[in-house]
Amino acid sequence: MPPPRLLGIDFPVLPTTAMGHVLHAIELLRAANLIARLRVGRTAPRLGWRLCDAQGQPMPVTHGPCQPMLSEGVFEGPPQAQWVLSQHTADVPTLRQTVARHGPLRRHLAVAIDQGQRVLTLGNGAWWAAGSGRLSGHRVALPWYWAAAFHRDHPDVVIAAGTEVCVDGPWFSAALPQDTGELVLALVAQCWDHDLHAALASVLRPDAARQKAAQEALQAQPLPTTRDSALARAIEHLEKQVDQPYALAAVARAAAVSPRTLLRHFQEALGHSPLDHLLRLRCERARLLLEITLEGIPAIAQACGYADPAAFRRIFTRHVGLTPQAYRERHTLRAPRQRWRVPV
Template sequence: MHTVAVLALDHVVAADLATPIEVFGRVRLADGRRPYRVRVCAATPQVAGEAFRIIAPYGLEALREADTIMVPGCSEQAPPPGGEVLDALREAAASGTRIASICVGAFTLAAAGLLDGLRATTHWIAAGLLAERFPLVDVRPDVLYVDNGQILTSAGAAAGLDLCLHMIRRDFGSAVAADSARLLVMPLEREGGQAQFIVHAQPPVPRGSLLEPVLSWIEDNLAREVTLPDMAARCGLSERTFSRRFREQTGTTPLQWLLRARVRRAQFLLETTDHGVERIAAQAGFGSPTAFRERFKRVVGVTPQTYRSSFRSNASAG
C-alpha cells in the first residue's frame, strides 16, 4: 500500500487540496485493489480555507510515514509556512520521500529549500515572483509540470490532474493511469513540457468533433504507413487546413500525434504481451526495431526493455 499524505495549510486552495485526494483515492489495479492510501494532514487540528474549515485527521507525523507527499497551493492571504512544516518537509525529503506540489504549492517547497538547483514550475501568474524570491530555483513558466524524480511541481490547478496521472503512470503503468483518466473524464492529451510517460489510451475527443473519425482511424491503422495526405483526405480538407484545425483542437501537429499514438501502442504491448521488440515495432507502425528503440527512448526516457521490466514489476506489486 502506497501512502499519500496531502498537506493542508491555512488558506489552502480547495481545488488543489481535493485533486490528489480524489485522483489517488479512486485508483484501481486490474484485480480491483486500491494501491494508494490517502491521508490529509496538517500542523494544527483545524485548517481554515477561503470559504470553509476542515478538520485534518492527521498531524505532521503522517509526513514521516508517507511514500508521497502532496503540497497544495494556498491563497495570497496565507501566512508563510511555519518552521515545523518546513522542517517536516526537509526531513521527509532527506529520507527519500517523493514530494510534489500543485500550483503555488511550489512556494512552500522552495521555502524549504527543496527546489534549490532544480527546474520547477507553478501557476504562470506567479512564476515571476517564484523566480524573484528563490533565485536558486530554475523556474519554467511554460510547462504543465516538472518531474525531477523525487521532487515534482505542477502549474495551475488543472495541471495538478496531469501531474497526479503522471505519478500514477510512474508507479503502476499506463493501463492503470489510463483507467484513472477515464474516471476523471480528462480532456485531450496535454504535454508536460518534457520527456514524459504518456498514457497509452487515446485521449477522449469531443463527440461530433471533425477529428473524431480520423483519430479513430489512426488508432486502427497504426501498423500501416499513415501520411499527412491520408489524414487530411479522411476529413475532406487540404493538408494546410487540416493541420491548422488539428493544432487548434489538440495543441499539437498530426504527425506528432501519430508518433505519440505509436508510442502509446508500444507501451501497451510491452506491458501486456511477451512480444519481442521486432514484433512490437511492426505492430506499432515503426519502420524498424532500431527506429522504434530510438523513438521510444527519446519520448519515454528509457529503453523498451527497461520500460517493460519496470512497469510489469510495478503493476504486480502492492
C-alpha cells in the same frame, strides 16, 4: 493473499489552504484506486491519504459530508509523499507573509525529503517545497503570474517555462488546478505498473477521438468520409501568418485549391470567409496580449498585423464589443502596481 501495496500521501493543511483543491486531488486518488481494483482485484496497489498539520501530525477526520471520502484513504504509519496544495493569497507580499508564518511546514518538508519521500506541489505550494532548502537546482512548474516573484525568492530553483507538470527527482509540481490529474498520473507512473497507469490515463485524460467514436456509436451512424483537407491547410496557413498582410491568392496556394473553391469551403464549413477567419485569429491574439502584457496598443496592433492602430481599434471593437483599452481594464489579472512591488 498478499496485502495491497500502499502509497500513503499526507496533505498539509494551513488556514490559507485551498480546500477545494485538496478535495479534488483526493477524488482523483479515489478514482485511481477504483481503476486499480477493477483491473487487478483485491491485490491491487492502493493510494492512501490523510490531512495533517504543518508539523506533519495527522488531523482527526470530523463528521460532515466529506467525512466518508477522507476516512476511506486513512492509513497508519509514515507516509511516502507530501502534497502541498495552492494557498489562498491575494498577492505576492501576502504570500510571502504566509510562508514566513509557517516555517514548521518548510522544516517538515526538509525532513520528509531527507527520508526519501516525494513532494508534490500545486501552484504557489511550490514556495514551501523550495523553502525546504533541499531542492536547489531542481525544476518546477508554475503559473506565469507567480514566476517572477518565485525566481526572486528562490533563484536556485529552475522554473520549467511552458510546462504544466514537471517531475524532477523527488519533486512533482503542477502549475494549475486543471493539471492535478496529470500530477496523479505522474505519481502513478512511478509507483504502479504500465497497464494500470495506461488504464487510469484513459479515464483522466481527454480523448477527443474516443469521445467522437463513442458518440457516433451511440447514434448508430456510419463513420463519415474523410473531408478534403484544403480547409485545414488554409487555417494552418492563416494561423502562421496572423501578423502578415492578407492575400486570398496566397491562402489558396497554401491550401492547393483555387480562390473560388477556398471561399466555398470556408462558407460551407464555417459560414464566413478566410478574411473573417483571419480577423478572428488576430482578435484572439490581441485579447491574449492585452491580458498578460503591458505593451501599448500600437505595439499590440503591429503584433496582430495592423500598421494602423486606429484600424486595429475599429476591428477589435467590432468583434469583441469593447475597445482594446476597456478590454484590458476589465480582464487584466494584475493587481494595482503598488501591491506587486518587490521589496529591495
